[in-house]
Amino acid sequence: MTTIIPFGPQHPVLPEPVSLKLEIDNDIVVGALPSIGYVHRGLEKFIDTKDYNQTTYICERICGICSALHGITYTRAVEKLFNVEAPERAQYIRVIVGELNRLHSHLLWLGLFADGFGFESLFYECWKYREGVLDAAERITGNRVIHSISKVGGTSKDLSKEHIDMLLKLCDTLEPQIKNIENVFVNNYTVKKRLVGLAPLSKQLAYEAGTAGPTLRGSGNAIDSRDTPDWNIYKDLGFKPAIEKDGDCYARTKVRITELYDSIKIIRNAISKMPAGEIAIPIKGFPTGEAIIRTEQPRGEVVYYVKGNGTKNLERLKIRTPTFANIPSLLLMLPGVKLADVPLIVLTIDPCISCTER
Incomplete structure (x- = not known):
């Protein structure tokens, strides 16, 4: 006989209001059904009241973590x-x-994942290193979050020589810091015991389910929007998608750690190749027609569809976020696992409900 129990939207491990109805047999999950809508804000409709320039600031407020992207x-x-x-300088x-x-x-x-294991000191260590990144972003843009x-x-802003020197110093500082925490996430006995072989998702199934980001690449799919014609500049920066083949929670963790090193490499290469020149061009008139753009956010590919009708307001803005793409694959991972492992599995897709529901 099975029992239906709620998981979320409030849970000590979850930073986001993820809500699942879990069907369990003893302590084994046999089915899962998501329930979304707790933080819906209607931002796609809200753009009707703003012109196309003001809409930039609405989009940045979809998510505080990936606001820049x-x-x-x-x-x-x-x-x-x-x-x-x-x-070109603006693109860099x-x-x-x-x-x-x-x-x-x-x-x-990584900090939240460490907290899920009960590694409180590692949680603080990860977030301490993150502070250096936020400080750099604040000095460049004027704000830590938006x-x-x-x-x-x-x-709207250029990079001065002081900014560039600061970024290079950040990269030099951050690289050994990541190596310091990588050893725990990759080699610690408890971490490997919990994660290796947990909730595997095959390469084919991950692709067919429409999975995105590290969850997709952790299953061996070398798919990354930075490696597409949508943003050619990355080809000049020596970028290659980070992949792991096992498709389990351990593989998804390793992909994110590898991507930290990749981001440092990209920043260094972008600084060395960034040309001089203007950072903006004047735009006249109002947008018309349709356009689709893809970008690789930290959690995976985000897709923006915009439609202009020749007025200052867009006729339509439609966004498909990576967590929305990853929820179906999460539901495929959960059947057959122990109830105690559900929080860690949910965390490995790095859910952002704020993005998903908008």
Whole structure:
């Protein structure tokens, strides 16, 4: 005989209001059904009241963790409507800020994951290193969370020599710090005992379920929006997707750690190759037509669809976030696992309900 129990939306391990109805037999999960809508804000409809420039700030407020990449993706989509490209220097600045966003998001996640194991000191260590990233972002953009550096036509702020020196120093400092915590997440006996072989997702199933981000690449799929024509600049920065083949919780953890090193490498390469010049071009008129842009957020691919009708307001804004894509694969992972393992499995997709429900 099975029992239905609620998991979330409030749970000591969960940073987000994830709500699942779990069907269990003794302590084994045999089925799961998600329940969403707790933090729905109607932001896609709210853009009716704002012009296309003001909408940038709405998009950045979809999520506090990946706000910069939401703003960057939206502004690139509107630029596609205008059939213009931001100056090359602005594109490099967007890459640098986007990778800072990825660094702080992954370090935040590693801290929360450590907390899920009960490793409180490791939690504080991860978040201490994250503070350095947030300090750098604040010095560049003026804010720790909502950066507002990307605008239609380019960026609102440039990188000075002091900013560049600070970023290079951050990279030099952060690399050994990541090595310090990597040893625990990769080699610790307790971590490996809990994660290796837990909730495996095959390469084919992960692809067919529409999975995104580290969850997808942890199953051996070398799919990353940074490796597509949607953002050609990454090809010049020596980027290659980080993948693991086992598809379990341990593999998804290793992908995120590898991506921390990749982000540091990308920032260094972007600084060395960033050209001089303008950071923005003037945009005249109002957007018309349709455009779709994809960007790789920390949790996976985000898709922005925009439709302009020749007025200052967009006719339609539609966003597909990575957590929305990863929830179906989460439901495939849960049957057959112990109830005690559910919190860790949920954390490995790094859910963001704020993004999902908007």
